[in-house]
Every structure is written in C-alpha cells, then in structure tokens.
Amino acid sequence: MSGATGVPGSLVGASVGRREDGPLVRGKGRFLDDLGVPGCLHVAFLRSPVAHAAIGVPDLTEAAAMPGVVAVYTAADLAPLLPGGDRLAVALPSSAIAFALDRPILASGETVYVGEPVVMIVAESRAAAEDAADAVWLDFDPLPVAADPVTALEEGAAPAHSGLPHNRLAEFGFDYGDCDAAFAAAAHRVTGTFTVDRGGSHSMEGRGVLARTDALTGRLEVWSSTQTPHALKKSLCTLFEREDAAVSVQAPDLGGGFGPKLVTYPEEIAVAAAAVDLGCPVKWVEDRREHFTSTTQEREQHWSMEMALDEDGAILGLRGSMVHDHGAWTARGLNVPYASGMMLPLIYRVPAYDLKIAVAVTNKTPVTPVRGAGQPQATFVMERLMDRAAEACGLDRAEIRLRNLVAPEEMPCAKELKLRSGRPVMLDSGDYPGTQKSAMAATGWHGFAARRAAALAEGRRLGIGMANYIEGTGRGPYETVTVRILRSGRIHVATGAAAMGQGLATALAQIVADHLGRDPALVDFSLGDTAEPYGFGGFNSRQTVVAGASADAAAKVVRTRVLRVAAHLLEVDEDELEIDGGLVRQRNGNRSIDFARLAREAEGLPGYDLPGIETPGLMATERVVIDDMAYSNGCCVAEVEVDAETGLVRIGTLHLSHDCGRMVNPAMVDGQILGGLAHGLGNALYEKMVYDDEAQPLSVTFADYLLVTSAEMPEADILHRETYSPLNALGVKGVGESGVIPVAAAVASAIENALSDLGVRVDFAPVSPQALRARIVAAGQRGQANGQEQGAQS
Amino acid sequence: MTETIAKTEISFTVNGRPRTVTVEPRKTLADTLREDCGLTGTHVGCEHGVCGACTVLVDGKAVRSCLMFGAQADGAEIRTVEGLAEGEALAPLQEAFIRNHALQCGFCTPGFLMLITGALDENPDIRDEELTEILSSNLCRCTGYRNIIRAAIETAETLRRSRGAA
Amino acid sequence: MKPAPFAYHKPQSLDEALALLSEGAEEGALILAGGQSLVPMMALRVAYPPALIDINGIAGLDAVEVSGTRVRLGATVRHAAFHDPGFLPEPLGPMLHAVAENIAHYPIRQRGTFCGSLAHADPSSEWCLVASVLDAEIELRSAGGERRLRPADYFEGPMMTLREPDEMLVGVTLARPAPGTCWGFYEFNRRAGDFALGMALVLYEIEDGVIANARLGLGGIEEHPRRIATAEAVLNGRAPDEAVFAEAAEAAMAEVEPMSDATTSADYRRDLAGTVLRRALAAASRRTTHEAA
Structure with missing residues (x-):
C-alpha cells in the first residue's frame, strides 16, 4: 500500500499551517520561565565541582544569613519532607542489571559526578540564591575516579561509587544463529573497532520547574519543562505519599526536548519539596552551564566487531562486543545499549549474530536517550562495516548494501530478536532497497566519480558516502486521548501526549478534525494532561503513532455520536447527514444543527430521554494498544569536501530518502528531518563533551561545545516515500529521530571516500579536524615508508 | 560580597513606550526586560552570549541582551519581539517564518526575528550570502536552519520590492 | 548564572573614569567597554569585579583620527565600524574589513x-594579531600619567x-x-565565528620584483x-x-612554541601555523597579481 498520502480533501496528508506559530512569533509563548506567580521564590543549587568526592556536612551558617535567602536544604533537610523516600527509583526493569543505582534528590556523603546537586538554596532572586551557594562551606575530598568506561571495567578499576564491588552495571547481549559456523565458512571477514563520543541534547530552553501548593485545596501543583508529565506525577505521588488527585503536573510550552526531558530529575522533586515546606511558589530554571553537567547525555560507546561474508558479499554473520558508558546513576535503564544492540543487524539479512554488551558505571553525568537513542551508534558501526565489506568483496558500496537489505517481499519480516518487552521483533513494512535506489538516483551516485575527478584536478578532495538506517518508532503500549465536543461547540482534545515543539497539536488537530468537519481551528488541547490518569508522554518518536491512533479512534466514536444525536433531533436518517466545520447538515436538504446545540442536547435533561444515544455526551476516550513498533527507514547520502592540509570537513550536499509511512503533515515531517540532520551533522563533526582524566567536563559553554549553525548546515534534499504501516489505522510511523540517525555514518563514509588514495580509516565520531589531520599525516608517512620500501626492492 | 549594592533607577523606551525601572546594576538587560518590564518574549538560552535567543535591538543595533546590563540601557531605545507586529497585523518577517515553517519549539525564534530585523534595518540591500552569514550568529536546535534562511531571504526580497514600489 | 554584585559607575569624562579607576583598581575595579568578553566571564562567575566603570558614555572616545601615516582608534571604536571597507583608507580599510568579518558574530x-580586544588579550584575538603585525602603539593612561607600549612590550601571555x-x-x-x-x-576555525585555531596576517611590498618590508x-x-x-x-x-x-612557512613552524589544551595539541597548532x-x-x-592586472 505505497503511494501518495490521503484522501482528497483529507486534512491528514496536507501541510496544514501550524496552530502553535501565532503566539510564538509574537513573543507570547508560555515557557516555564515565563510563568509569573506573585511571591515566587527562586532556587540555586550548589553542585559538585569534583567528579567523585567524599563530602562532609555542609556549613550553611554564612549562606543562610545572606541577604534575600529564605531557606537552605541539604539531603538531611529534605528527607522528612519526602515520606515515600528520597531517591528516584525510575529504572526500566531488566534482569541484567547487577545493582540498583537510584539517584538521590540531593547527594550526601559522596558525590559521583560534576554537577550533582548537593545543597538547594531558596531566595528572593536567583542572583541572591547563587550568592548564597558561593557562601556554603563544604569540602569535596577527591576520591579515585572512573572516567573512561573501557578502563572502568578492568579488574581493580576504581569504583565510581565507593560502595560498589565493580563498575559492571550490566552484561547482556544478543545471540542467534551459528556465528562460529558462519565465520568458519566465510569467504571474507572484515573487522573494526569504533568509537562514538558523548554529547548533549541542548534544547535551547533548559529544564525548569515551578511548584506551589494550592492554598484552598492543599493540592501540589507543578509545572515542569518535561516531556513526561505523567512520569513526574507518578514520582511526586510516590515520594510525597500523595494520591493522584492531590498532585497535578503540567508542561507549559517546551523550548525543545530531544530526549533528556523525558527523565524525571532530582531538581523537580527538590523544588516541589521546598514549595510544600515553605507554603509558597518556588521556581528553578536551569542555566546553560547546569544543562552541560546535570541534564542527561548520551552516545559514548566503544565497539569491536567482525563481519563474515560469502564470496558474493552476502552477510553470513556478525559478532563482537560493545562497551556502553552509563554515567553515574541509573536515570532510565538499559534501553540505550539495548536499542543499539537490537538495531545493529535489523535492516540487513544477518543470519547469525553474537553481541556482548558491557554497561559501565562512570563518574560522569547519567546517560539516557538523546534524539536517536542508541540507534545512531548502531548505524555508524554497521554502515562502517558495510563499507569495509564492500572493499573486501570488491563491490561498490551501494551494491553490497542492495544485496543484503531486507527485501519488500519479506515484509512483514520476523527477526530473531526481541523488544525489551520480550516480544519478537517484526519489521512491519517498507521498501528498503527502493529507498536506497531513490537516494542514489537523486544524488547521481554513479556519476560521482567524474565529479570527484574534476574537483581533484582543481586540488579539491571530494568524497561521497552512504548510510542506510531504520528507526524503531511508536513505542507502546498506548497513549490516552479523550475527544469531547464542548457546550461552546468547540472540540477539546485531552491527552497524555506532550508537545515539545514538533507541532503535536497541529498533527492531532488534523487527525481529529478529519472526522469532525475538517476545521482544525475548532480544536483545542490539553496536552501532557495529568488529569487523565493513564499516560506516558513524548519519547521514542511515538506520539503521532500511538496518540494519533487513539485520537483517530476517539474522533470516529464522537463522529458516530454526533450523527446519531443530529439525526434524532433533525428527524432524518444519519446517512443523509454530513459534518462541515462545526455544523451537521442534510446533504440534500436545508436542515442543519451546530455542535454547540448538539453538545448541550447530548448531555441530557433531568427526566427526559437521551437524544438518540444510550450514554450521555459527545465524548470518547480511547487507548489504542499497539505493542509492535512501526519501523521507519531511510538512506542518507552525503557529499563532503576534505581539506587534507587541516583536516577540516565541509558538507557539500545531504540527501535523505526516507519512509515514515503515511505523512500526517509533510511540511512538519520535513522540519523534523531537517532538525535531525543538523543534530546528526553535529554528531558527525562537531559535538563532543570533553572530559579530563579526572572526569572534569571541559566543554561547558556553547563556545567549547560546538552546535551546528546555519553556516555549517547545507541545503538538504529530502525525498519522501510512503509505505503505510499496517500496525495502525492511519498507516503512520514516527519520524522525530530519523534525521539524526544516519548522518555520522554517511559523513564518515564520505570522508574515507575522499581520502581513499591514502587509505585513511574513519572509525570514530565526531571527526575533529585535528584527529582527521593526524590520520592523514600518519597515512602519508605510511605511504612514504611503503614507497621507500618498494624503491629499495626495485 | 555580603554588602548590598544600591539599585539604580533607569529609563528607556521599549517598543516606543517609555519605562522606568529600578534594578540592581548586575541585572542584565535580558532579565530587566523579562522581569521588570514583563516582556518575556526575549528568551535566555545560555547567558554567555553565544546562543542569541536574547537578541534585541538597542538604538537600532541587534545585540545580545544577556551581554549588557540593564543599567547600560539608560536612555536607550529598545525593540523586542513584542514590538514587531502592529496589533493583529504581523510583520512580513513573522509571516515569512510561519509560511516557511521556520520555527518549531519557538524558543530561539524571537532572537532570530530581532537579529534579522536589525540586519535588514541596517542594510536593506544586504546580499543573500551576507544575510546567511549573519544568521550563523544564533543557535536553533529544532529546524536545521534552512527554513529560517529561506524566511529571511524571502523577507529581504519582499522589503526590497515594496521599497521599489513605493 | 547571574553575575556577582558590583558597583556601577558611568563617568562622563575620561578624567572622571581614570579617577574612579585609580580609586578602585586595587580592589579589582574594571573598565567596561563593549563587555562582550567581560560580561560572559562575570555571568560564569569566573570574573567578579567589585566595580565596573562604564566608558560608553564618554564623548569622543569613539574618535578615529587618520593622518598621512597613521590611524588612531579611540577606546570605544567598535568592531562593526569595520563592516564598511571604506571606513579607513586603502589598503588598511579593506584589510581590517576582511579581518573583522572573522571576529565572533554580527551582534557581538x-x-x-578594538581596544577592548587588546585589553582582554585573548591569544586568538584578530585585533591583537593586527596590532602585533602593524607594530601598533598602545596608549595606556592612568590618573598619574600616560605611557605608550609596542605589542612586544605589552602582551605577556594568554589574557595577560x-x-x-x-x-x-x-x-x-x-x-x-x-599604498x-x-x-x-x-x-582557520571549525565553525563560522569561532575562536581561531590558527590565523596569519601578512603584508609585504614588491620592489623590483622581489618582496620588501615583509611583516x-x-x-x-x-x-x-x-x-x-x-x-x-x-x-x-x-x-x-x-x-x-613554503620555505617561510617551514621557518615559522620551526620558530613557534604553540599552546596545547584539552582539544588542540601543540603539534596540530604547529602544523596549522604553516x-x-x-x-x-x-x-x-x-x-x-590582481592589482598588477
């Protein structure tokens, strides 16, 4: 079921203008720090300046006496305010985890990463709170540090926490088929070691939280810049021992999420505790330096892999090991290394696979998903191996991929792998070779040799590279959506799904309005709504899939009810009616009735029958359960120019051919992909958290940690293919992380191609000019040495 | 550090409206606008002058309002994102941002709008390449910039055409 | 982060500024000109001067004086002044215009x-390189008097x-x-507007077909x-x-003693120097060639 989007007149498939934009371009957005509450107090945290330190009891005398300071809290002060415990036990379950590392709200006795909060100061202004933080007296006595995940796993390595026997948080793996037989029978074997470095999410708005208790009801009300209000509410209920109704959490406009805002953080609990304790509103807004050390990060992995192929270049087996940097606490679980290991062989036919994963605790900021969540690393490793396989087999890099990609006739394709739930992995749909071929056609893959030669004649080194990827989207089990027509006649959508800037409200408005008169302007939203008891929020490119499915289903039910009530009141057949905007009317006649009247009638009147319906109201709540994941796929082709004298890489062009199923809003899909590509380019060339040997972060400003700017971002050519997913009624798949996944792999491939005459290998990301220049110089010296040897022989 | 430093009274105009506020000398112009003038459209993204989310016009020049103290703006004419639209009517640049899907979360948007406004005010005949170079001043994590570049160039053309017509 | 508290002075004359400076220097009072390097350091609480003396209100400090052989730039002449290649006579105007395009970003x-950059003395400062190559005269004034230093006698180290x-x-x-x-x-830098990892400024004249007065x-x-x-x-x-x-580049690579930090090694900097x-x-x-043609 491939083809162009949608039904004529359908809103789904149209680039409907975003309803979010109007207030945002006027400066009328409502981000967390824009929420003004009279009498609000402000928080600053004293954080650990040392990666691993023994700490005593802070001397707060001077700090507490500073002008404007209202209260100062240590871990001991918070404990009585948190009857349900003062640690965040939020790890996803896994039997592979050797020991729990639930992080404390405030550290006591020991700190385990730079940036860990130790003391909370509440004052009349943020500046006053920071002054007081400077006046807290506390010795941080350095302890031995686990800075590097590989050495942290060695026998006798210093533990990242003094109480731990070792740093091996988990050892697990993936194993199917007969790898030994595959490698024994192989015509070709290629090997490689690969390193992908640590980076951050860097939403332009950091985290932030505002909490107060309602004076009338005693309810704890929290606003947080979070992707998962429900998860935060759950933690607040647990730690404060409050029932659902005694806590509310709302997410205001989010200035970006990109993964780390899906985690529940100590600061959110600490600020709420201060608000409960002091009886007045308390706010904390993360500054950029804090974001660099205390918001979760991702990506550092070290891989050592081997691939076996037959003489035609068909993959026979894949084996090796990977070390994953977990950071200092378990803030989410094993989901990132699990995703890396699971995604690695997914897009190709890999008959035998054996991967051993070791997860290392280090004295660095905790690791949880950042846009891509383990998939960019897996793609980097697999695609680097495919390039080496092409070379070993004497095949074009594109050709060897085409020979191994899962074919459309194999769909749905069962893989010998399991999701973290234990369900078997089933690729739902897609034409992977077709996607690659469309990217090749768009870039003129086969014509590149001529372009390269022409450039070389001018002294410019061009290279082209390719990477296929697959993205697991639409993580289940469900998201709740309630659609209701209000007495005003407007349509209200309440959902646990949370917006973080992607245009979720616009997409859901399109889906809902498609069934209810096709006027998206009639739809209002409560997003990330914790009044609804069951919900999850935004992560794993899931919301258009799971919330979209529930919204679609709920809107259909409401449509049925609207037509029934209207038919009853207008005394005509339902078949004769159509919905247009907020009006139900006779298709061939002049009778009509508006939503406002219908909503009021559908509520019922005391002592009267309901109008044509058995239960009251124009409302439906749906939680469509989708356990399998919908797999988006794509192929990225990058052309680069390498300045061999400096090691600098510039991107010439980026092409992405992708398939995210049916597109709800093509302009927004393009937007998601462009943003992802820019982030991917950062991972390819620029973004790296730099640490010294003591795990002290050195890149804690935007001058040191390099984000891509408009000058580095090339024009990108995006090609859409639409293979509808059979897993949901809309046929959609997620797209939020697609752009980021393949870029580092495609760019590395292109750099190697540009330097192929020198034999330079690119097995790391990001590729800094210094590192690349070192490889070029080494290759040159190698070449010279070989030349001399040959000269001596001849 | 414990001695309190007196606040100073400053007066300036913001979007044409005179304002007088009393602030600590250490308060940045960004915080002064947000906290003392209630103009929260100017966003603070890094406080070290790199991200550009806080860009405003001071006496016609696009500057980082986190790298100026409010006290330094005494007597200045300031324009912020709230001053771009005239009532309901959006400025051409704001419309171009919407038309080109040049924003997603919208947090960096006010800074980009003021940066481009400042650049086009200073040089209405600016070349596309110069404008693109100026756009590298600010950071955006959502859009990948291409749509922002399109919106800026399109607005520059619109303004040139309307000047030509006038 | 927010800056630590400080007293703010906005003198109306140079003498007033120098008097305030002489009064506060011992405690660490600083001059505030453009503030584009100082304020971020204050916001990160790396710098916490007890007082700032804002010189932006002093009339005449932004003066540019051009004589037959020399150009004098006052303390508040901003980088943006060089956006116009005709701001100074050739060849200085176009040259400083080309250099200025590499300084940070437009709003900065x-x-x-210009003078603030010389006072801050970042090793990657374009203006510090210009001053060095053109053998500038740096005017330092205090309440007690004035002295003029050449770059070789003025720069001491990174930000020193x-x-x-x-x-x-x-x-x-x-x-x-x-003429x-x-x-x-x-x-050379990794992204537009970044601090230079390496840069070179060269001037020479051609006399009888060979290079003269190379700087x-x-x-x-x-x-x-x-x-x-x-x-x-x-x-x-x-x-x-x-x-x-190439020979000159080899000589420079042999002469320099490059810095080394967490992200950029001395070896790489030496390589870049060439x-x-x-x-x-x-x-x-x-x-x-262009001008000859």
Whole structure:
C-alpha cells in the first residue's frame, strides 16, 4: 500500500499551517520561565565541582544569613519532607542489571559526578540564591575516579561509587544463529573497532520547574519543562505519599526536548519539596552551564566487531562486543545499549549474530536517550562495516548494501530478536532497497566519480558516502486521548501526549478534525494532561503513532455520536447527514444543527430521554494498544569536501530518502528531518563533551561545545516515500529521530571516500579536524615508508 | 560580597513606550526586560552570549541582551519581539517564518526575528550570502536552519520590492 | 548564572573614569567597554569585579583620527565600524574589513571594541594579531600619567598584558601601510565565528620584483600573537612564489612554541601555523597579481 498520502480533501496528508506559530512569533509563548506567580521564590543549587568526592556536612551558617535567602536544604533537610523516600527509583526493569543505582534528590556523603546537586538554596532572586551557594562551606575530598568506561571495567578499576564491588552495571547481549559456523565458512571477514563520543541534547530552553501548593485545596501543583508529565506525577505521588488527585503536573510550552526531558530529575522533586515546606511558589530554571553537567547525555560507546561474508558479499554473520558508558546513576535503564544492540543487524539479512554488551558505571553525568537513542551508534558501526565489506568483496558500496537489505517481499519480516518487552521483533513494512535506489538516483551516485575527478584536478578532495538506517518508532503500549465536543461547540482534545515543539497539536488537530468537519481551528488541547490518569508522554518518536491512533479512534466514536444525536433531533436518517466545520447538515436538504446545540442536547435533561444515544455526551476516550513498533527507514547520502592540509570537513550536499509511512503533515515531517540532520551533522563533526582524566567536563559553554549553525548546515534534499504501516489505522510511523540517525555514518563514509588514495580509516565520531589531520599525516608517512620500501626492492 | 549594592533607577523606551525601572546594576538587560518590564518574549538560552535567543535591538543595533546590563540601557531605545507586529497585523518577517515553517519549539525564534530585523534595518540591500552569514550568529536546535534562511531571504526580497514600489 | 554584585559607575569624562579607576583598581575595579568578553566571564562567575566603570558614555572616545601615516582608534571604536571597507583608507580599510568579518558574530561586533580586544588579550584575538603585525602603539593612561607600549612590550601571555590595574587602554595607533602593499589574511576555525585555531596576517611590498618590508604574524598558535621574524627574513629579497612561501612557512613552524589544551595539541597548532601562513601568503600574492592586472 505505497503511494501518495490521503484522501482528497483529507486534512491528514496536507501541510496544514501550524496552530502553535501565532503566539510564538509574537513573543507570547508560555515557557516555564515565563510563568509569573506573585511571591515566587527562586532556587540555586550548589553542585559538585569534583567528579567523585567524599563530602562532609555542609556549613550553611554564612549562606543562610545572606541577604534575600529564605531557606537552605541539604539531603538531611529534605528527607522528612519526602515520606515515600528520597531517591528516584525510575529504572526500566531488566534482569541484567547487577545493582540498583537510584539517584538521590540531593547527594550526601559522596558525590559521583560534576554537577550533582548537593545543597538547594531558596531566595528572593536567583542572583541572591547563587550568592548564597558561593557562601556554603563544604569540602569535596577527591576520591579515585572512573572516567573512561573501557578502563572502568578492568579488574581493580576504581569504583565510581565507593560502595560498589565493580563498575559492571550490566552484561547482556544478543545471540542467534551459528556465528562460529558462519565465520568458519566465510569467504571474507572484515573487522573494526569504533568509537562514538558523548554529547548533549541542548534544547535551547533548559529544564525548569515551578511548584506551589494550592492554598484552598492543599493540592501540589507543578509545572515542569518535561516531556513526561505523567512520569513526574507518578514520582511526586510516590515520594510525597500523595494520591493522584492531590498532585497535578503540567508542561507549559517546551523550548525543545530531544530526549533528556523525558527523565524525571532530582531538581523537580527538590523544588516541589521546598514549595510544600515553605507554603509558597518556588521556581528553578536551569542555566546553560547546569544543562552541560546535570541534564542527561548520551552516545559514548566503544565497539569491536567482525563481519563474515560469502564470496558474493552476502552477510553470513556478525559478532563482537560493545562497551556502553552509563554515567553515574541509573536515570532510565538499559534501553540505550539495548536499542543499539537490537538495531545493529535489523535492516540487513544477518543470519547469525553474537553481541556482548558491557554497561559501565562512570563518574560522569547519567546517560539516557538523546534524539536517536542508541540507534545512531548502531548505524555508524554497521554502515562502517558495510563499507569495509564492500572493499573486501570488491563491490561498490551501494551494491553490497542492495544485496543484503531486507527485501519488500519479506515484509512483514520476523527477526530473531526481541523488544525489551520480550516480544519478537517484526519489521512491519517498507521498501528498503527502493529507498536506497531513490537516494542514489537523486544524488547521481554513479556519476560521482567524474565529479570527484574534476574537483581533484582543481586540488579539491571530494568524497561521497552512504548510510542506510531504520528507526524503531511508536513505542507502546498506548497513549490516552479523550475527544469531547464542548457546550461552546468547540472540540477539546485531552491527552497524555506532550508537545515539545514538533507541532503535536497541529498533527492531532488534523487527525481529529478529519472526522469532525475538517476545521482544525475548532480544536483545542490539553496536552501532557495529568488529569487523565493513564499516560506516558513524548519519547521514542511515538506520539503521532500511538496518540494519533487513539485520537483517530476517539474522533470516529464522537463522529458516530454526533450523527446519531443530529439525526434524532433533525428527524432524518444519519446517512443523509454530513459534518462541515462545526455544523451537521442534510446533504440534500436545508436542515442543519451546530455542535454547540448538539453538545448541550447530548448531555441530557433531568427526566427526559437521551437524544438518540444510550450514554450521555459527545465524548470518547480511547487507548489504542499497539505493542509492535512501526519501523521507519531511510538512506542518507552525503557529499563532503576534505581539506587534507587541516583536516577540516565541509558538507557539500545531504540527501535523505526516507519512509515514515503515511505523512500526517509533510511540511512538519520535513522540519523534523531537517532538525535531525543538523543534530546528526553535529554528531558527525562537531559535538563532543570533553572530559579530563579526572572526569572534569571541559566543554561547558556553547563556545567549547560546538552546535551546528546555519553556516555549517547545507541545503538538504529530502525525498519522501510512503509505505503505510499496517500496525495502525492511519498507516503512520514516527519520524522525530530519523534525521539524526544516519548522518555520522554517511559523513564518515564520505570522508574515507575522499581520502581513499591514502587509505585513511574513519572509525570514530565526531571527526575533529585535528584527529582527521593526524590520520592523514600518519597515512602519508605510511605511504612514504611503503614507497621507500618498494624503491629499495626495485 | 555580603554588602548590598544600591539599585539604580533607569529609563528607556521599549517598543516606543517609555519605562522606568529600578534594578540592581548586575541585572542584565535580558532579565530587566523579562522581569521588570514583563516582556518575556526575549528568551535566555545560555547567558554567555553565544546562543542569541536574547537578541534585541538597542538604538537600532541587534545585540545580545544577556551581554549588557540593564543599567547600560539608560536612555536607550529598545525593540523586542513584542514590538514587531502592529496589533493583529504581523510583520512580513513573522509571516515569512510561519509560511516557511521556520520555527518549531519557538524558543530561539524571537532572537532570530530581532537579529534579522536589525540586519535588514541596517542594510536593506544586504546580499543573500551576507544575510546567511549573519544568521550563523544564533543557535536553533529544532529546524536545521534552512527554513529560517529561506524566511529571511524571502523577507529581504519582499522589503526590497515594496521599497521599489513605493 | 547571574553575575556577582558590583558597583556601577558611568563617568562622563575620561578624567572622571581614570579617577574612579585609580580609586578602585586595587580592589579589582574594571573598565567596561563593549563587555562582550567581560560580561560572559562575570555571568560564569569566573570574573567578579567589585566595580565596573562604564566608558560608553564618554564623548569622543569613539574618535578615529587618520593622518598621512597613521590611524588612531579611540577606546570605544567598535568592531562593526569595520563592516564598511571604506571606513579607513586603502589598503588598511579593506584589510581590517576582511579581518573583522572573522571576529565572533554580527551582534557581538555591534558592541565589542578594538581596544577592548587588546585589553582582554585573548591569544586568538584578530585585533591583537593586527596590532602585533602593524607594530601598533598602545596608549595606556592612568590618573598619574600616560605611557605608550609596542605589542612586544605589552602582551605577556594568554589574557595577560603589562597594563597596570589603574591604567586604561585609551587608544591605539596603527601605522598605515604604504599604498600598493600586498596583504593576506587567513583564519582557520571549525565553525563560522569561532575562536581561531590558527590565523596569519601578512603584508609585504614588491620592489623590483622581489618582496620588501615583509611583516607577518601568527595568532591563535602561541600564548599571544606576534610577528615571526625568521619567516619575514625568508621572504625579503625573494620573488613571491609557492616555494618561497613554503620555505617561510617551514621557518615559522620551526620558530613557534604553540599552546596545547584539552582539544588542540601543540603539534596540530604547529602544523596549522604553516598552513595558515602559506594560505595568507597565497592570498597576498593573488592580490598583487590582481592589482598588477
């Protein structure tokens, strides 16, 4: 079921203008720090300046006496305010985890990463709170540090926490088929070691939280810049021992999420505790330096892999090991290394696979998903191996991929792998070779040799590279959506799904309005709504899939009810009616009735029958359960120019051919992909958290940690293919992380191609000019040495 | 550090409206606008002058309002994102941002709008390449910039055409 | 983060500013000009001056004086002044315009000042390189008097100069290169607007087909920008061609003592020193060819 989007007149498939934009371009957005509450107090945290330190009891005398300071809290002060415990036990379950590392709200006795909060100061202004933080007296006595995940796993390595026997948080793996037989029978074997470095999410708005208790009801009300209000509410209920109704959490406009805002953080609990304790509103807004050390990060992995192929270049087996940097606490679980290991062989036919994963605790900021969540690393490793396989087999890099990609006739394709739930992995749909071929056609893959030669004649080194990827989207089990027509006649959508800037409200408005008169302007939203008891929020490119499915289903039910009530009141057949905007009317006649009247009638009147319906109201709540994941796929082709004298890489062009199923809003899909590509380019060339040997972060400003700017971002050519997913009624798949996944792999491939005459290998990301220049110089010296040897022989 | 430093009274105009506020000398112009003038459209993204989310016009020049103290703006004419639209009517640049899907979360948007406004005010005949170079001043994590570049160039053309017509 | 508290002074005259500085220097009072380097350091609480003396209200400090042989820039002449290549006579105007385009970003250039860059003395500062290569005269004034230093006697190390705390950098005087001087500037950084990892500025004249009065310097490589005498010596008296430029680059690479930090090694900086110098020399020679044609 491939083809162009949608039904004529359908809103789904149209680039409907975003309803979010109007207030945002006027400066009328409502981000967390824009929420003004009279009498609000402000928080600053004293954080650990040392990666691993023994700490005593802070001397707060001077700090507490500073002008404007209202209260100062240590871990001991918070404990009585948190009857349900003062640690965040939020790890996803896994039997592979050797020991729990639930992080404390405030550290006591020991700190385990730079940036860990130790003391909370509440004052009349943020500046006053920071002054007081400077006046807290506390010795941080350095302890031995686990800075590097590989050495942290060695026998006798210093533990990242003094109480731990070792740093091996988990050892697990993936194993199917007969790898030994595959490698024994192989015509070709290629090997490689690969390193992908640590980076951050860097939403332009950091985290932030505002909490107060309602004076009338005693309810704890929290606003947080979070992707998962429900998860935060759950933690607040647990730690404060409050029932659902005694806590509310709302997410205001989010200035970006990109993964780390899906985690529940100590600061959110600490600020709420201060608000409960002091009886007045308390706010904390993360500054950029804090974001660099205390918001979760991702990506550092070290891989050592081997691939076996037959003489035609068909993959026979894949084996090796990977070390994953977990950071200092378990803030989410094993989901990132699990995703890396699971995604690695997914897009190709890999008959035998054996991967051993070791997860290392280090004295660095905790690791949880950042846009891509383990998939960019897996793609980097697999695609680097495919390039080496092409070379070993004497095949074009594109050709060897085409020979191994899962074919459309194999769909749905069962893989010998399991999701973290234990369900078997089933690729739902897609034409992977077709996607690659469309990217090749768009870039003129086969014509590149001529372009390269022409450039070389001018002294410019061009290279082209390719990477296929697959993205697991639409993580289940469900998201709740309630659609209701209000007495005003407007349509209200309440959902646990949370917006973080992607245009979720616009997409859901399109889906809902498609069934209810096709006027998206009639739809209002409560997003990330914790009044609804069951919900999850935004992560794993899931919301258009799971919330979209529930919204679609709920809107259909409401449509049925609207037509029934209207038919009853207008005394005509339902078949004769159509919905247009907020009006139900006779298709061939002049009778009509508006939503406002219908909503009021559908509520019922005391002592009267309901109008044509058995239960009251124009409302439906749906939680469509989708356990399998919908797999988006794509192929990225990058052309680069390498300045061999400096090691600098510039991107010439980026092409992405992708398939995210049916597109709800093509302009927004393009937007998601462009943003992802820019982030991917950062991972390819620029973004790296730099640490010294003591795990002290050195890149804690935007001058040191390099984000891509408009000058580095090339024009990108995006090609859409639409293979509808059979897993949901809309046929959609997620797209939020697609752009980021393949870029580092495609760019590395292109750099190697540009330097192929020198034999330079690119097995790391990001590729800094210094590192690349070192490889070029080494290759040159190698070449010279070989030349001399040959000269001596001849 | 414990001695309190007196606040100073400053007066300036913001979007044409005179304002007088009393602030600590250490308060940045960004915080002064947000906290003392209630103009929260100017966003603070890094406080070290790199991200550009806080860009405003001071006496016609696009500057980082986190790298100026409010006290330094005494007597200045300031324009912020709230001053771009005239009532309901959006400025051409704001419309171009919407038309080109040049924003997603919208947090960096006010800074980009003021940066481009400042650049086009200073040089209405600016070349596309110069404008693109100026756009590298600010950071955006959502859009990948291409749509922002399109919106800026399109607005520059619109303004040139309307000047030509006038 | 928010800056620590400080007292704010906005003097209306230079004398008033110097009096305030002499009063507060011991405790660490600082001059605030553009503030584009100082304010971020305060916001990160790396710098916490107890008092700032804002010189932006002093009339006349933004004066630019052009004489037959020299140009003097006052303390508040901003980077953005050089956005106009005609701001100063040729060849200085176009040259400083080309250099200024590499300084940070447009909004930073609207406030940052030439003299402020010299006072801050970042090893990667473009203006510090310009001052070094053009052998500028740096005017330091205190309530007690005035002295003028050459770059070689002024720069001491990364963000370190021989300016005394009670002295204000009130202006800088640059010698105007002779008409027809060839110049080339090349800066290497990872992204547009970043601090230079290496940059070179070259000026020379052509007399009877050979290079004369070569002046060149490197920035971002060593602890402060400076002229590289051995490389200049290679060039003088030779015809400008690739081989000579390569020889000069070799000489510079041998002479420099590069900095090393967590992300950039001394070896890489040395390597870059040669590359940026070759490229600046090539740019200068293209300018000759262009002008001859």
